[in-house]
Amino acid sequence: MSQEDEAAATRRDVAAVESSRANRGWWDRNADDYQQEHGGFLGDDRFVWGPEGLDEEQAGLLGPAGDLKGRDVLEIGAGAAQCSRWLAAQGARPVALDLSHRQLQHALRIGGELRLVQADAGALPFADASFDLACSAYGAIPFVADPVRVMREVQRVLRPGGRWVFSVTHPIRWAFPDEPGPEGLSIAGSYFDRTPYVEQDEAGRAVYVEHHRTVGDRVRDVVAAGFRLVDLVEPEWPAWNRQEWGGWSPLRGQLIPGTAIFVCERDQ
Template sequence: MQDLQEWPHPPVTAHRRPADERESRRANGADWDRYADEYQATHGDFLGDVGFLWGPEGLTEAEAGILGPLDGKDVLEVGSGAGQCSRWIRSAGGRAIGLDLSYRQLQHSRRIDEQSGVPVPSVLGTATDLPFADGSFDIVFSSFGALQFVADIERAVAETARVLRPGGRYAFSITHPTRWMFPDDPGEEGLTATQSYWDRTPYVEVDDATGTTSYVEHHRTLGDWVAVLAGAGFRLTTLLEPEWPEGHERLWGGWSGVRGRLTPGTAIFGADLAG
């Protein structure tokens, strides 16, 4: 999740063009290393050191119950950031492990481990090459963590299926696919559709000074996500589109009350691996 109003980067130019897994990984790892300090300073209180939010609307896992029972379960968080969600799972009796592409985010996770007294074992890695044995986990999840930054999404979901035990649970939240139709603007100007929903061309930012790719995000339709999950042996059981709560005035990038009261900003999927 990003707050574009507080983006601490050099000037960039946005493009819609192809970007493969290698380019996406190189850009987004460095991007999150740059942004991690600002992100945690800006959103840390909202996230909570030991807290599980599925998105900017503030829906918690305690409210949604998408992962199911946690006590005694082996759980992997892909794109764990500073480990807030995994820390909450550990407080609920699960054995959560974090994985993130950003070394700086994992440093924040270690800091919060020490401050909270709820440590989360975490590793540096990628969603497309999970460094775990087959059948290691009962649950794998990603709360706005990794999937929209991955080009090779079929491989990422297949890797999740590989490390899950039969019947295991997979859940993730992403920017709602319909949001790609609109500008990333939380105000009234962001309510006019300017892009085709079916245009899957990646969103790419290029550093104006160096010409290097500094950020990549990938778009899939709801139908694309269903097909990818089914192709990897998952049965979709849950699709939530959280409404914007009354009285919730937090601004987070393109998420806002102005937009959130009219159109969903977040999609949350839950699926079970065939047993």
């Protein structure tokens, strides 16, 4: 979770419009710091599913890398489009979409022959059945008040049989403090409390929002959007990764999952 300066953290209900406005502003303001802090780990053209460092090249959650050639792929919450750059290197035709203008400016800075689109994931500006695959590595889904709306949009723009793979903070993490050390190993709240995490300014306006869903909620969201859940991947923390990333760390990663990856397919 974020550590925005001069913002007070709380838990309260947040409407969809307020949530979208807050997170667009947060990512525009913090994109530079985010890319500076995490760009080395993410690389310019790697497809990393989360802080554990699980790489799509090894995981193959979108399918074998050799089968990506010629596929139309939508990346949602693309940031600086590192994942899309890797997809393009495999011969795919990716479209990198993000709500944040500043994040997409970093995509332009890094370069590459990519199609970049600034848009809200809940209103995708594409025709029905435009893509073979869709993916999101910690993009959009944790930050939207209505994830089913986003997934229905993804389902709409996918072709029959298309695969949708997205990663989010593992829901169990919400019961623990967002700390990488021993203090982050004791339960501090209810796993079942769906109240959003909000950082707000002195006037009470949200400047950053994350929305909690349980594992069961996420599964029901996937099904409600018209997908079939194929796999749920909980990456283990690898021995080579000694990096701390916010509340993610080798200490915690050896004991509790930090990331959940949902592998879904649209039926024919």
